[in-house]
Amino acid sequence: MAKHQRIACVAIVDPAWVAFCRRDPEASSQCVAVIDADGARGKVIACSQSAEALGVKRGMRSARALALSEKLQLRVEDPAAREAAREALRDACLAFVPAVEIKEERDCALFVVSGMTARWGSEESLVAALEHACRKVGLTVITAIAGGTLSAMALTHRDEGIIVRGSTEERYALSALPVSVLALNWVVESTLKAMGIHTLGQLAKFSAEDIATRVGTEAALAVRIANGEDRSIVVPQPQEDQFEERANFDWELYEIEPLLFATKPLFLSVLARLSCRGFAARSGRVRFMLLNKTTHDREVTVASATRDISVWMRLLHTSLEASPPKHSVVGASVELFGCAPRAVQLGLFERPGPSPEKWSLALARIEAKVGASRVGVAALPWTHRPREVRMVPWKDEDPEQGKKSETEEDASALDLYNVRALLTLHVFRPPKNVRVRFEHGAIAAITLTEKTREKIAGRVLYCAGPYRTSGSWWDNPFAQDTYDIVLEDLVMYRVGYDGQTGLWTLEGRYD
Amino acid sequence: MTTNTARIEHARRALSEAHRATGLPQTLPSEGPRVVISTGISQLDEALGGGFARGSLYAIAGEASSGRMSLSLSWLQQVAEQSKEPVAFIDGADALDPSGLASVLRARMLWVRARTAVEAIECAEQAMDTGGFAMVCLYLVEAIEHREHPVQPAHWGRVLRRAESSQSIALAVTSIDDPRAPGSFARARMVCHRDEVTWGRTCILEGNRVALSVTRNRQANSRQFAQCMRVSLQL
Numbered sequence: 186m187a188k189h190q191r192i193a194c195v196a197i198v199d200p201a202w203v204a205f206c207r208r209d210p211e212a213s214s215q216c217v218a219v220i221d222a223d224g225a226r227g228k229v230i231a232c233s234q235s236a237e238a239l240g241v242k243r244g245m246r247s248a249r250a251l252a253l254s255e256k257l258q259l260r261v262e263d264p265a266a267r268e269a270a271r272e273a274l275r276d277a278c279l280a281f282v283p284a285v286e287i288k289e290e291r292d293c294a295l296f297v298v299s300g301m302t303a304r305w306g307s308e309e310s311l312v313a314a315l316e317h318a319c320r321k322v323g324l325t326v327i328t329a330i331a332g333g334t335l336s337a338m339a340l341t342h343r344d345e346g347i348i349v350r351g352s353t354e355e356r357y358a359l360s361a362l363p364v365s366v367l368a369l370n371w372v373v374e375s376t377l378k379a380m381g382i383h384t385l386g387q388l389a390k391f392s393a394e395d396i397a398t399r400v401g402t403e404a405a406l407a408v409r410i411a412n413g414e415d416r417s418i419v420v421p422q423p424q425e426d427q428f429e430e431r432a433n434f435d436w437e438l439y440e441i442e443p444l445l446f447a448t449k450p451l452f453l454s455v456l457a458r459l460s461c462r463g464f465a466a467r468s469g470r471v472r473f474m475l476l477n478k479t480t481h482d483r484e485v486t487v488a489s490a491t492r493d494i495s496v497w498m499r500l501l502h503t504s505l506e507a508s509p510p511k512h513s514v515v516g517a518s519v520e521l522f523g524c525a526p527r528a529v530q531l532g533l534f535e536r537p538g539p540s541p542e543k544w545s546l547a548l549a550r551i552e553a554k555v556g557a558s559r560v561g562v563a564a565l566p567w568t569h570r571p572r573e574v575r576m577v578p579w580k581d582e583d584p585e586q587g588k589k590s591e592t593e594e595d596a597s598a599l600d601l602y603n604v605r606a607l608l609t610l611h612v613f614r615p616p617k618n619v620r621v622r623f624e625h626g627a628i629a630a631i632t633l634t635e636k637t638r639e640k641i642a643g644r645v646l647y648c649a650g651p652y653r654t655s656g657s658w659w660d661n662p663f664a665q666d667t668y669d670i671v672l673e674d675l676v677m678y679r680v681g682y683d684g685q686t687g688l689w690t691l692e693g694r695y696d
Numbered sequence: 697m698t699t700n701t702a703r704i705e706h707a708r709r710a711l712s713e714a715h716r717a718t719g720l721p722q723t724l725p726s727e728g729p730r731v732v733i734s735t736g737i738s739q740l741d742e743a744l745g746g747g748f749a750r751g752s753l754y755a756i757a758g759e760a761s762s763g764r765m766s767l768s769l770s771w772l773q774q775v776a777e778q779s780k781e782p783v784a785f786i787d788g789a790d791a792l793d794p795s796g797l798a799s800v801l802r803a804r805m806l807w808v809r810a811r812t813a814v815e816a817i818e819c820a821e822q823a824m825d826t827g828g829f830a831m832v833c834l835y836l837v838e839a840i841e842h843r844e845h846p847v848q849p850a851h852w853g854r855v856l857r858r859a860e861s862s863q864s865i866a867l868a869v870t871s872i873d874d875p876r877a878p879g880s881f882a883r884a885r886m887v888c889h890r891d892e893v894t895w896g897r898t899c900i901l902e903g904n905r906v907a908l909s910v911t912r913n914r915q916a917n918s919r920q921f922a923q924c925m926r927v928s929l930q931l
Contacts, residue, residue, distance in 0.1 A: 539828040543828070547823060551808055551822050551823065555808060559809040559810075560808050561806070561807060606763070606766050607769070607929070607930060609796040611789070613791070647893065647895055674890075676761040677893065694760060695901075696761055
């Protein structure tokens with residue numbers, strides 16, 4: 186006899202309420218009902234215990250529910266929250282198995298558990314661990330393990346989870362459940378009801394062939410399920426390494442603090458999902474849906490992969506402070522890109538440096554102050570074009586480690602003064618326009634043509650140059666003659682002549 | 697004169713009694729030994745008591761072309777190489793020329809191009825908050841002063857506290873007559889002057905020589921900070 190696969194079905198209990206509570210964890214202690222549509226015709230699809238105590242029931246019209254108590258708060262269901270709950274369920278299950286099938290219409294996940302007892306000892310232990318993982322991502326679930334996907338899904342409609350082994354046990358467990366748990370075509374279901382068949386136990390008494398001739402093949406399949414003979418298999422779906430949570434806010438938010446408060450649960454949910462999969466994140470995107478139907482995107486990047494919520498929130502805070510959204514925010518989505526967590530290995534004799542999170546935070550704050558394009562590491566530009574500046578992002582690692590330093594190389598080159606340092610240029614950005622007087626082919630005097638605090642003018646003692654640079658003739662050409670000059674007061678300047686515009690400029694001062 | 701002396705003596709005694717009443721110790725706790733990093737200039741190291749002490753604020757001032765920026769970058773390079781830690785150059789005047797940097801600075805120096813002097817000081821505080829920079833150089837030569845938010849002495853107090861808590865070396869670079877200098881917050885003040893320009897035989901500018909002196913040093917006697925040294929800067 187061929188050994189059949191064992192299938193686990195993990196279903197979210199009361200999906201509408203669970204999805205709502207993931208967004209607003211305090212809702213369970215309040216008198217709240219979730220309705221499927223806004224307005225008086227909306228129906229209650231989930232409610233808190235205190236609302237139930239007031240007499241609120243599922244399927245009740247919102248107007249009628251409101252009439253029961255003034256305290257009752259009605260919230261419209263957010264499809265994005267429901268979708269996020271399903272994705273969280275997928276991530277929780279992927280912590281145990283590499284492939285999962287999600288049934289969107291049933292809010293459940295299916296996967297094969299055959300052979301997993303070697304790792305977990307028993308299927309009961311596996312179920313306990315699975316439910317614990319689901320609780321970590323804010324889900325309350327019920328788990329059933331059976332021989333096929335359809336029977337496992339049907340068994341999740343019991344009041345508590347169950348593990349059934351063999352056809353007899355499966356038939357017995359299913360017998361008390363109504364036929365509606367199989368989600369059959371409504372014509373088939375009403376025909377079965379007309380025949381007096383209300384439970385799977387009653388259905389199991391018929392043979393599949395008899396039912397097939399009277400009601401159709403779908404009913405025959407239902408009979409096989411009711412008899413514990415379901416052998417339907419899992420069809421896994423591809424998984425992604427992007428983790429996204431979305432929410433539409435109940436109110437328009439236009440200040441940073443409330444916006445952060447509303448966005449934090451989204452971050453917490455995404456990070457919990459990352460944790461389930463053993464991932465961390467180094468970059469992500471926060472998208473705010475604005476009142477004027479546009480979006481406001483924020484790219485958030487940390488120096489090293491992390492799951493620390495405080496780091497992400499501080500970075501977002503800094504980013505929002507630097508440039509807040511221009512309109513009120515009505516919704517948000519947080520998307521983090523999963524990657525391997527950081528492996529930390531410090532040297533025994535090294536001074537412990539700050540954590541990457543601290544680096545990221547400080548850099549984000551500095552960037553918020555001066556602009557992201559003005560912070561980084563100086564790099565040589567890939568051109569000889571004058572005044573070109575290139576900066577690369579800062580990284581807390583030493584690419585020159587192990588190389589011989591320039592000081593060591595130059596140690597033998599000390600001159601009479603015993604100390605030697607490189608003379609650097611204090612660049613004027615933008616360059617100052619200057620008037621130049623030539624004598625005998627060299628610069629004899631300069632005068633600034635613009636008003637500045639510093640008075641720069643005088644006779645030139647020494648002049649060296651021109652040093653000619655030109656290039657990029659194929660696109661936006663440049664040509665500059667550069668001179669080094671020393672004025673009478675021994676201040677040294679670099680003067681440039683732009684061959685394209687014919688302008689003389691003071692490029693900088695040696696300092 | 698005698699009356700003034702008596703008054704001062706009286707005030708001293710009153711202060712002493714008031715201080716005793718508070719129960720606080722009569723003298724400040726002695727400062728423990730600090731880790732020092734050589735500046736690369738032996739005479740300057742001698743004058744500063746071994747080099748730059750971690751957790752301290754230093755000030756360097758000078759006239760135009762006196763090597764303020766060159767010396768600052770040279771010290772940043774020295775500190776980065778010796779400590780194996782990154783350094784930061786907070787450029788209040790957006791004046792750094794990346795082409796003249798040593799390779800260690802191109803790899804391990806955070807360059808922040810601030811727009812105003814106060815912005816530069818605030819960025820320096822943020823950088824020191826990380827505790828990861830061995831030295832933070834605050835270049836304020838010709839930095840634009842914000843009319844509504846000028847540099848206040850309190851700014852330097854904060855920089856000093858940040859330097860102490862993070863064990864970073866803070867170096868403030870200003871013009872010689874700049875009122876925004878750290879003043880008494882600095883552990884030592886250095887001044888540089890132009891000395892001579894070195895000109896090659898082929899009419900090429902080779903560099904200049906500057907005179908560097910330590911004009912005030914909290915940790916040294918008068919003989920030490922009267923020292924003047926000459927530094928050669930080469931293009």
